[in-house]
Amino acid sequence: MEKPLPPDELARRIAQTLKSLAGDTPVEEFVGFVGDDDSMEGVSSREIKKAQNAAASMQRGKTPSAEGMYHLEAIVHLKHRPSHRVTNNTFDAFPGDFRYMSTDRKVRKCIETSFPAIGRIDITDLHRYEGTGFVVGKNLVMTNRHVGQIFTQGVGRHRIRLQPWGTEIDFAEEPGFDEPDGYELIEPIMIHPYWDMALFRADLPDIQPLELSTTPYKTLLKRNQDIVAIGYPARDSRNGQRAQREIFGDEYEIKRIAPGRIAKRKREISSRWLSVPVDALAHDASTLGGNSGSAIINVDDGTVSALHFAGRYMLENYGVPGYELARDTRIIDSGVQFAGELPPKNNDLAPFWDDIESRPDPSDAPHDPNTSISVFTGNRSSSTQSHQMSHDDEITVEVPLRITISLGPAKLGAGSAGAPGPDADRHPGGVQNDPNGPDDDLIGEADYDIGESNGSGYDPDFLSEHVPVPRLPKKIANDTFELNGETLVDYTHFSVCQSKSRRLPRLVAWNIDGGDMKQLSRSGIRFILDRRIPQEYQAGNELYSRNAYDRGHVARRADLNWGPIREAKNANRDSFFFTNMTPQHEAFNQSSKGGLWGELENAIFADAKVDHLKISVMAGPIFKETDKKYRDVQIPDDFWKLIVFHDEEDDEFKVAAYIISQRDLVFSEGQVDDEFHLYQVSLTKLAEETGLDFDDIAEFDTHTEATETARGVGVREIKGRENLLG
Numbered sequence: 001m002e003k004p005l006p007p008d009e010l011a012r013r014i015a016q017t018l019k020s021l022a023g024d025t026p027v028e029e030f031v032g033f034v035g036d037d038d039s040m041e042g043v044s045s046r047e048i049k050k051a052q053n054a055a056a057s058m059q060r061g062k063t064p065s066a067e068g069m070y071h072l073e074a075i076v077h078l079k080h081r082p083s084h085r086v087t088n089n090t091f092d093a094f095p096g097d098f099r100y101m102s103t104d105r106k107v108r109k110c111i112e113t114s115f116p117a118i119g120r121i122d123i124t125d126l127h128r129y130e131g132t133g134f135v136v137g138k139n140l141v142m143t144n145r146h147v148g149q150i151f152t153q154g155v156g157r158h159r160i161r162l163q164p165w166g167t168e169i170d171f172a173e174e175p176g177f178d179e180p181d182g183y184e185l186i187e188p189i190m191i192h193p194y195w196d197m198a199l200f201r202a203d204l205p206d207i208q209p210l211e212l213s214t215t216p217y218k219t220l221l222k223r224n225q226d227i228v229a230i231g232y233p234a235r236d237s238r239n240g241q242r243a244q245r246e247i248f249g250d251e252y253e254i255k256r257i258a259p260g261r262i263a264k265r266k267r268e269i270s271s272r273w274l275s276v277p278v279d280a281l282a283h284d285a286s287t288l289g290g291n292s293g294s295a296i297i298n299v300d301d302g303t304v305s306a307l308h309f310a311g312r313y314m315l316e317n318y319g320v321p322g323y324e325l326a327r328d329t330r331i332i333d334s335g336v337q338f339a340g341e342l343p344p345k346n347n348d349l350a351p352f353w354d355d356i357e358s359r360p361d362p363s364d365a366p367h368d369p370n371t372s373i374s375v376f377t378g379n380r381s382s383s384t385q386s387h388q389m390s391h392d393d394e395i396t397v398e399v400p401l402r403i404t405i406s407l408g409p410a411k412l413g414a415g416s417a418g419a420p421g422p423d424a425d426r427h428p429g430g431v432q433n434d435p436n437g438p439d440d441d442l443i444g445e446a447d448y449d450i451g452e453s454n455g456s457g458y459d460p461d462f463l464s465e466h467v468p469v470p471r472l473p474k475k476i477a478n479d480t481f482e483l484n485g486e487t488l489v490d491y492t493h494f495s496v497c498q499s500k501s502r503r504l505p506r507l508v509a510w511n512i513d514g515g516d517m518k519q520l521s522r523s524g525i526r527f528i529l530d531r532r533i534p535q536e537y538q539a540g541n542e543l544y545s546r547n548a549y550d551r552g553h554v555a556r557r558a559d560l561n562w563g564p565i566r567e568a569k570n571a572n573r574d575s576f577f578f579t580n581m582t583p584q585h586e587a588f589n590q591s592s593k594g595g596l597w598g599e600l601e602n603a604i605f606a607d608a609k610v611d612h613l614k615i616s617v618m619a620g621p622i623f624k625e626t627d628k629k630y631r632d633v634q635i636p637d638d639f640w641k642l643i644v645f646h647d648e649e650d651d652e653f654k655v656a657a658y659i660i661s662q663r664d665l666v667f668s669e670g671q672v673d674d675e676f677h678l679y680q681v682s683l684t685k686l687a688e689e690t691g692l693d694f695d696d697i698a699e700f701d702t703h704t705e706a707t708e709t710a711r712g713v714g715v716r717e718i719k720g721r722e723n724l725l726g
Contacts, residue, residue: 081286083233086173086255089115098259101228101299110302111228111257117210118255118295119171120232123151124180126165126451127573129253129566132231132293133169133200134304135209137335141169141200143293144309145191148198152188156356157330160188162200169202173255174564189334193352195278195320196309199334210295211339212322213303217262217281220298220305225262227305229285229317231294232256234454251564252288260285262305269310269318280318281306287317303339448541449528453574457490458509458616465653465700467616467644469497469509470692480506481537489532489579492571493562494555496579499623503539503633504582507620507692508554514613518561518568527551528577538578539633549635552584554619582621583635615645622659622689637661640686644697655700657686659715680716 082098084091089112093102101107117135121143122128130150133143151167154160162185170182187201213220234252263284268277283296287308294308296319306319325331326338327346330353460468472480472487480487481498488495494510529540544551553575560571574580621636628635642657660678682703683694703716 081258081260081284083256083258083286085251086115086230086257088173091257094259098226101226101259107299111297111299113208113302114210114230114295114297115255116171117207118230119169119182120175120253120255121147121185121293122168122170122175122182124166124168127569128454129232129234130167130292132291132295132308134293134295135204135207136199136212136304137209137337139201139204140189140209140335141185141202141204142307142336143198143200144307145196145198146309147293148188148191148200151185152191152198154188155191155193156353157190158357160191162186162188171207175254175566190330192328192331193356194349195325195328197307197320197325197331199331199336209337210297210302210304211337212325213298213301213305214323214326214338214340214343215298215303215305216323216343217279217321220262220281221264223262225305226299227260227262227283227285228297228299229258229260229283229287229291229294229308230255230297231287231291231308233288233291253566254564258285258287259299263316265318266316279321279324280309281321282316282318283308284316287311301339448578449526450531451528451577452530452532453491453570453577455490455492455494455570455574457488457495458493459511460616462511462616463614463644463653464646466696468696469495469507469618470687470690470694471696472497473691473693476506476691481533483532489530491574491577491580492567493560494571494574494580496577497620498533498537498579500537502621502623502636503537504636505554505579505620506623507618507690508580509616509618510555510559512559512615512617513562514615516562517558518563518565520561520568520572522557522572522576525573525576527581528573530577530579533579539581539583540578543583543631543633549583549630551578551581554580554582555617559617582639583630583633584639615643617644618642620690623691638689640681640690642683642686642694644700653700654702655683655697656702657681657683659686659689678717682715685715 082094084094091102091111093099101111114134119133119135119141121130121133123130131143131147133141133147136142151163151165152160153163166180167185168180168182169185172181175182183202183204185200185202189199189201191198232253233256260283263282265280265282269280270277281296283306285296287294291308291311295304296306296308297303298305304322306321307325308317308319311317322338323343324346325336327343328349329345332338332342458469460466469488477487479499479501481489481500483489487497488509489498494508496505497507497509498504499506527541529535529538543549555575557572557575560575561568562571619639619641622638622640623634623636624638627637638659638661640657640659642655644653644655646653657680658678659681680703681689683698683701686692687694
């Protein structure tokens, strides 16, 4: 996942965009015009003034405040480059210059006729959404090469294979990917060696294919051609999450339409597999991650001017021109439909095709009938790049599944088909007390999945105040796994700070929207190792099998299941990553204090008037050098949790922090008699216990240092539900 843009870079891009849109009008004056437009209903004069002040700061070469940038960013999108939902094959009117697209009957018809042919590419077996595709011929679907290569092997036309993962195109405006409800892609026709384009055969209903434009990019540019980008944008980590929520209403991966224009390309763009620049078309419609494969439609005739494949947020977006695709006879011969007279053939593509199609086919190698293949579903490497290792008479290919090809008689081993799992004779349980089933059924050590999440993680701007995760002192930071230079690994609605030495999460941060919860079953979801993190930094089933420890969720599954149904389902699945698990004694759910621990969030909702029913939560184990080791993992005695919310009753922003201990139960063989102790603690005390720095939110602490108990200053024992908040 890409890092968010630094504030100064975001400001530079917003300034550049505003200057381009404003033309000769002074930017501050241009920003002020928004108050006259219906599309800005609900934007106050105070907010517009903040945006104008931010624009003035940028004119002076200064980076404006985060608040000012948020308003500017929202104005750019809401007023000038909006993105609207497609509902019942129609769309709401755009503001400003693009209003005519809904009032001009011919233009509107050209746009709306294209909607049924554009769908979302889903991999149902992996519960993943990968991008957008559209119908370009009879039973023929076009998308990006970088999308297609996720579920295919090979490049070219003749030696490409589809992975058996249930990949489909779903034309619904709000599709899901948990069940096959679209049209399966049954055959790869072409993975282009030069352009970011792929073609697939699908058994489609009677859908009118879109025609690709044969008008050259330069001609479209001279016309100042208006276009719309139609696709399924996903949440994007690069831009401000607060502005993104306002613009998209937290509704992602649904069919959307965004107006814009063909633009002059400002910089060269290279493909992901070529070192040379490609002659891509540029446009300025609003796109996010997930728009890959979107159709860029010319609004005056409904043809596809380009296949969207990349973008630089607040700068420009790129598409493969329809004109250039029409210059490859292989694409024409595949059945793709074009509008107008075909342009001259591009002979410069021949070397790229020759290079691919002259390579020997590995499948032509002699086959040894004694060769056996076994699949090990563990993952000893975090890399998603294929590589080989040899050992004696075996060849291992990591893709990232480990596939071992053994020469000679087939052997059964751990993880092989037919190999029995260990006898997991233990008590089921789970820290969530889940009514849909326990988190820990009988565990086999190989009973897990390997995967990754596309979620955008914990949002520090989810509430009315900025709530960052605690800062990490140098020693802790050095022990933290970093993904792309970041100490947080993102999932749907939560993020994890993973300790390398302890192989457990040091902290998990998540957001809860209590007004938009979904009731979802955990049936059929297995626990998951994250392929982005080396396995030596994760504790898997080997820690939990045949003992008294449950795979205890840190971020509760029920807390995460909110938002649009597909997003909630993603969160439901993501909650089962081992990076969200800590070993918790099976007696935890039998303890009244354990019940309180699991119900802290619900208690806050019940006992306080929570603004918009939204809270943010952080939690984790308290690591100590004295923690006892079991199966090479030190088992934490204590856990912490803090809850942040805006209390409407007294209009105060509040933080409540708690610690619970299972110290008396770790390695205990005796009868359990509610040996858990739950305490509310000050943030100063929590920092002392965890080594984390909570100074950024200390001003909102609801617990003072005045209280002193046997556990020390700033500690208050919780005896029951009635005194959770003091």
